[in-house]
Amino acid sequence: MKFVKYGSLGIISFIVIAGLGIPLSPSPQSWLEFPVIPGLEDKARNLFFHVPMAWTSVLGFLVSTYFGFRYLRTKEIDYDFKSVSAAGLGFLFCILATVTGALWARFNWGSFWSWDPRQTSIFILLLIYGAYFALRSAIESDEKRASLSAVYSIIGGLTAPFFIFVMPRMMSGLHPGAKEDAGGKGPLFESKMLAPNMRVLFYVSLIGFTLLFVWMLQMRIRTARLEYESSRELSER
Amino acid sequence: MNDITLTINGISQEFNRRTIFRDLTFTISSGESLALTGKNGSGKSTLIKILSGLLTPTKGTVAYTLKGTKVLPDDIKSAIGLVSPYLQLYDEFTGLENLMILSSIRSNGSLTKERAEALLDRFGLAARRHDFVRGYSSGMKQRLKYAFALLHAPGVLLLDEPTSNLDAEGIEIVQQVVLEQGKAGILILATNDEGEAKWCSRRFQVA
Amino acid sequence: MSAVSSTVALFSKDVRSELRTRYALNALLMFVVTAVATILFALRADQPSPTVLSGMYWVVVFFTAMSSLSRIFVSEEERGTTLTLQLVASPSTVYFGKLLFNTALTVSLTLAVTVLYTLVFSEFFIIQTPSIFFVTVFLGSLGFASAATIIAAIVAKANTRGTLYPVLSFPILIVLLMTVMNATARALEGENFSEAMGDFQILVGYILVMTGGSFLLFDYVWKD
Numbered sequence: 001m002k003f004v005k006y007g008s009l010g011i012i013s014f015i016v017i018a019g020l021g022i023p024l025s026p027s028p029q030s031w032l033e034f035p036v037i038p039g040l041e042d043k044a045r046n047l048f049f050h051v052p053m054a055w056t057s058v059l060g061f062l063v064s065t066y067f068g069f070r071y072l073r074t075k076e077i078d079y080d081f082k083s084v085s086a087a088g089l090g091f092l093f094c095i096l097a098t099v100t101g102a103l104w105a106r107f108n109w110g111s112f113w114s115w116d117p118r119q120t121s122i123f124i125l126l127l128i129y130g131a132y133f134a135l136r137s138a139i140e141s142d143e144k145r146a147s148l149s150a151v152y153s154i155i156g157g158l159t160a161p162f163f164i165f166v167m168p169r170m171m172s173g174l175h176p177g178a179k180e181d182a183g184g185k186g187p188l189f190e191s192k193m194l195a196p197n198m199r200v201l202f203y204v205s206l207i208g209f210t211l212l213f214v215w216m217l218q219m220r221i222r223t224a225r226l227e228y229e230s231s232r233e234l235s236e237r
Numbered sequence: 238m239n240d241i242t243l244t245i246n247g248i249s250q251e252f253n254r255r256t257i258f259r260d261l262t263f264t265i266s267s268g269e270s271l272a273l274t275g276k277n278g279s280g281k282s283t284l285i286k287i288l289s290g291l292l293t294p295t296k297g298t299v300a301y302t303l304k305g306t307k308v309l310p311d312d313i314k315s316a317i318g319l320v321s322p323y324l325q326l327y328d329e330f331t332g333l334e335n336l337m338i339l340s341s342i343r344s345n346g347s348l349t350k351e352r353a354e355a356l357l358d359r360f361g362l363a364a365r366r367h368d369f370v371r372g373y374s375s376g377m378k379q380r381l382k383y384a385f386a387l388l389h390a391p392g393v394l395l396l397d398e399p400t401s402n403l404d405a406e407g408i409e410i411v412q413q414v415v416l417e418q419g420k421a422g423i424l425i426l427a428t429n430d431e432g433e434a435k436w437c438s439r440r441f442q443v444a
Numbered sequence: 445m446s447a448v449s450s451t452v453a454l455f456s457k458d459v460r461s462e463l464r465t466r467y468a469l470n471a472l473l474m475f476v477v478t479a480v481a482t483i484l485f486a487l488r489a490d491q492p493s494p495t496v497l498s499g500m501y502w503v504v505v506f507f508t509a510m511s512s513l514s515r516i517f518v519s520e521e522e523r524g525t526t527l528t529l530q531l532v533a534s535p536s537t538v539y540f541g542k543l544l545f546n547t548a549l550t551v552s553l554t555l556a557v558t559v560l561y562t563l564v565f566s567e568f569f570i571i572q573t574p575s576i577f578f579v580t581v582f583l584g585s586l587g588f589a590s591a592a593t594i595i596a597a598i599v600a601k602a603n604t605r606g607t608l609y610p611v612l613s614f615p616i617l618i619v620l621l622m623t624v625m626n627a628t629a630r631a632l633e634g635e636n637f638s639e640a641m642g643d644f645q646i647l648v649g650y651i652l653v654m655t656g657g658s659f660l661l662f663d664y665v666w667k668d
Contacts, residue, residue, distance in 0.1 A: 072661075072664050127614065130611075131611050131612045131614075131615055134611050135602060138602040139601065141252065142253050143253070147665070151594075151664055155595075155616060155654075155658070156616060159616055162646060166619050166646055170622050232255075235254050291527060291531065319531055323524060323527050327523075329461050329464045330464075342537070343532040344453060
């Protein structure tokens, strides 16, 4: 899968250069100029990083739960390697998304954290990831660890739909696209203020981060398999 | 109740990156008794757990047939009696209460108090039947486990280390149980003791 | 039919065992008293708002539940009676028997907290809409028990049970906590019953999803 490796690295480098390097202009004339979005200005560049990271953290959870489910059905330990590898990456991207989000919030909304529905969601996702790894480290046997953590991530996933109903009732939203957003313009990446070149760059970035996730996932799964095989050889000796 | 056949076919068990045993195959029918032997750590207890349906083997199949028809794993439990060092009874209940409560959870309905008391009597616990198990000696607890295992007159009796903690009189009762069960149904015991292995009509080396 | 009678038999075994040993009950009552006393010290002469009070109410319930609801599986595991139970009962019998017991325990817990609250906060803790309050407490208890039971079964198989239980439970219970806190505040503020319907729908949905999911997954946790 050379394509995934070089593709993801290429796209991410391109996003870093283009996303940070393309100058802003009040009235953009060409594809090499971004418009000035009132209230966001240069901060809009975070769109290319923060949103794809948040997407990858959710993707990691879904992939991990799916492989956990497959493990429960087949009891093949290889599915647990896939599940835990995806969860580890999801956790990493979850932290990155939280940090980039908190920084963005600090400069746009005035404080790092204000318990808006999406901030609360990612906080809970962080907690579930944390609890998942705490559970794994508390179980010695491979088989038990695999099935108990798979059950836990499924149970965690079952609560997710409720947040969609619960959170808007409890707290006001600051993210664009929230109920309270006066203009009701929807999420930034769907907004009309976004120039076509920014939108293209955003979707390219989504693809890039997804490919990065796939590539890192493959490496982690390979590592987990090798570790397992080597410790197995030691114990069989 | 009779005419039970147990067939295990190519079962292997792996646990925590170790293979415990590989590719075991045997068949046993009512009227036979089998001694599982093998050195410490060879997986005798694990095999007993698999036979009782408490553990699914990594590979291979365990099949019980009753009068020629296959019995589902969930239904087989009502035909199995198990004595094992890993199986404990409830400390906060008396010997008699333990038997009555466990059979009410099993809900086979037919158990009467008389049968429970007769079993307690057989294992020499009649006088202490209203005492809390907390106060039992380890040998008495082992005797109570036999009363629990035989409570529902199981077609298959599985014994793991059958005489641990028992005195000479206790061992004699167990020998009686083994011989009776070996005629009426299936008896499988796991042991390291040559004398106990001789109670059985067949032998199987776990390795 | 026999599945129901087995479940009831297991439930009554746990109740008898609890009444004899008082493992959970005594600790639970002491925990409630300690927690409410701590809140009293913290508030001193301040006048707590309904939101603060309803939040505190469920904080007490959460931590007390975390101190006692895992016992139901941990005690079987510690005493080595898990195998015995696996032998005599089907997984669904065990799950529903234990769920029933934890529900009873949580209901008595919320009742104890309610009584204590009305005694010590008699000036501030005035339930203006009792119908909302009691429906919330009942559904909340059910929801707590449904999530806490499957987590207890998971935790019983792990090594560091005491600290792990709240860590695993909190992310799962957070939706429920937010909803019951919201509904309890409504009851204290005297809103109409109909205004809490949305909260109740979420609670009922949560109970159904958690119980159904746990029931389907319990086999994988319970069997080695």
